[in-house]
Amino acid sequence: ENIFDRSRMAPKTPIKNEPIDLSKQKGCTPERNPITPVKIIDRPQPDPWTPTANLKMLVSAASPDMRDREKKKELFRPIENSEQTDTPDSLQYDIVDDNTVDEFEKQRPSRKQKSLGLLCQKFLARYPNYPLSTEKTTISLDEVASILGVERRRIYDIVNVLESLHLVSRVAKNQYCWHGRHNLSQTLKMLQEAGELQYGELMISQHKEQDLEYKFGEQKKETISDSQDRPLLEFSEPDCTSASANSRKDKSLRIMSQKFVMLFLVSKTKIVTLDIAAKILIEETQDTVDHSKFKTKVRRLYDIANVLTSLGLIKKVHVTEERGRKPAFKWIGPVEFPGKTDELRGHSPTSDPLPGTQRGACAQYQTSATGKQRFTRHASFNRAQPCEAARRKVSSEPNSPHQERQDENCSKMINLAAVCRQKIEEDTGNKACDTETILNSSKNSNITLPFSLLPVPGDSDFCVNPLPQAVFPVVQADVPSFSLPIGISSQASHPSTPAASKTENGKPTLVPNQPFLCFPSSSLFMLCGGLQENNLSETLPASGDVGHRSAEAQAAIPPTGCQKRSSHKCSSPSAPVDDEEPAAKKQTLEQSDLPLSLVIPKKPSESPKAELSPGSGCSSAVHLETNRLDLASPAAAEAANKESTKPLDCQEQEKQSQNKDTDEPPPGNEHISKENANQPFQPQYLYVQPTAGLSSFNFLFSANQAPGAISLAANQLPSLSVPCVMVPSAALASFPLVCSPSFTSPLSPVPDGSFSAAASTNFSMSSLASTTPVFISTTAVVAPKVSPAPSVEPQQPAHPALHLSPVLTRSCSAVKLDSPVCMGHPVTLLKLQQPSSAPLTPKSIRPAHHEAFFKTPGSLGDPVAWKKNEGNQTRNASSVQRRLEISSTSPD
DNA sequence: CACTCCCGCCAATTA
């Protein structure tokens, strides 16, 4: 019935499609507007374009429904067209009028016009990416279908994929609730974690060779297949909807979608070919792989890919391999997820799980990266296992076995992967895919602007990478955080611009607003959402020096170098291992990623690259951080790693900074604003990389956020905790570090060794103030977590970590807090100053809580302001404003 | 011909 209505309606509307209709319609010309009344015509004419069509016609003759459908189809085309281009429509109309043939042509467009991707875009266009938390948008399938002029079936395809990413949740029959992308980062994070567990190795191998994949696949099967992983996947979802619906079906499209996304997230190259994905998905699901099944799977993947493409998460590329070219998709969405809020559905729980899982995964990876290695993973893994392992399936293999195998594989894979990656990237890049991709990505993310702005320059080097992700929620850079920093800066050092701070070597600092700062030479990196200006720079230098990763090195051997580094790091510290390991692993993993980025770099453009490397790096750092919070140290490590990824960018930035010492604050601001718009928070990190010789080296990591910390006075400090600090040895030794890890507890495990020590340390504000050369404190972790977390979102409670072990879970919760999303994480970087607060996502942040959490002066002082920001901004609006506001407040 | 992927039948679930 619905159809009927629609169809009728539809015809009126725009209609463009069918010749017949068109002819009639043309008069109307409504273009696609559905609304238009146009007209009439109902005839069902069949257009026998194809043989099938004929059949259909016949059928339709018999049944009106068919007609309707056809009409609808037509209708929707218009709709589609509308989005795409009006012109065409007009043209079409004209043509139509003239001839049938023309009409025909019009129809033609149909196929593309009708594509699921377009349909999805239209669909998405109807809803805000970041709806206010308060508002809940319900989606009526019938309504949407009629509006878009498509069959309901199509809407299901879209909705199912969106649901898998938690962009929507099913409320009731025919009713879906639109959540927007607030939770996207979280969801992605989860998926990434889950993906790492499940596919981590595979992915890597994939890139290299399918063969490997197969192998892995087999392994996977063993591991996973029996029980199926679904649970993991499902976890996330259930949260949201809860209810009713999850059940049973969750099948394919949803699950496939999640798995597909996982593959991207796990993939170093971020490129997944359809055939590989299909194989993997099939394997998991079933042992038997039929050819037909494969085909079907691929079809489904196209469906999913179309939707994901519309979401700006992936883009189509062609991967050329030795064998030949294959259709593939490249992930252009956020790579890392700091934490985001979970608003609606209650993701919170999910977040928790993730962290844990990731760790496990990371650990594994590390091992491999390292060269094989070792063990660490186990420890971490174990932790994770409860959740994951169990889920995954413990079934066939006992944990350890799996792990072992995985490890081995992983290590191998990693190595290979690195190689592959390079190849791939090169290939792709050469082919242009990369280019495209990059460009696209930049577009998508919007990142570009920011970067470009920031850095500037010409030189270049400096670029901020970043943040492609900024756009995404994931990004964390929130305004708040920025603002905080600003405020801080003002307080602490310069009011406004801090821009360059600089430092000893001249590494200056930073770009005021940039989210990340990189110091090339020095082993240390600072990432700051807000940036810390001076402080950072100082720190850096200290550590710095190190030969670090010179650009050259990177360029030349990026992957390897990176990995090695990571490995070194890991290994050296290894003693401490267990706890730390995870971090280390992560690092390695990330590092592995780095290589890619490095490779890519060939393209000079900063921004573009950013997409890969930067994005990954940055984002990763962020999210890591978040995660880390739990673990604390580990997290830091990851962060560090991630940074490593960015080295290029960083370096560039650094250079610029150096060159310019002063840098350009303005740019920073700009980029910030953008970022802010997208997301609220950015974590700040301090990262120390081990460079070349620093095997012993560790990194420092600070999560940021600490809004309050700074602002508050010393008092707060105590409360602060540092999520992660890695102190390496020697390198750091040279300069003073202060870390406050306050992890309070639980989380961190800090392990041993230097790391732990560092981590554990607490410091008081005063001390900080004093100026230690390096100071890192993260508040966020503990304190925030405690109070804030809950406040943040009710949802959290929902499902904690699916996979994670209890411990993890906790951590997760903590993390969540940390995560930008949830709340700000206050972090303080170096010397006190900055708080970068983390404001969090607007949504996520809810006034009260956040305020509490953040302690940023501003926040404290002006909760209201925050609220305001949050509320309004949710989406974008004024990210900048927010920042400003915040900043202003913070200073206060 | 290969790649995409639209279309819609029809089974599984729900209401």
Next chain:
DNA sequence: TAATTGGCGGGAGTG
């Protein structure tokens, strides 16, 4: 039982 969901695969459109 009717309606809603959604798996699935034929085969059309595109290059």
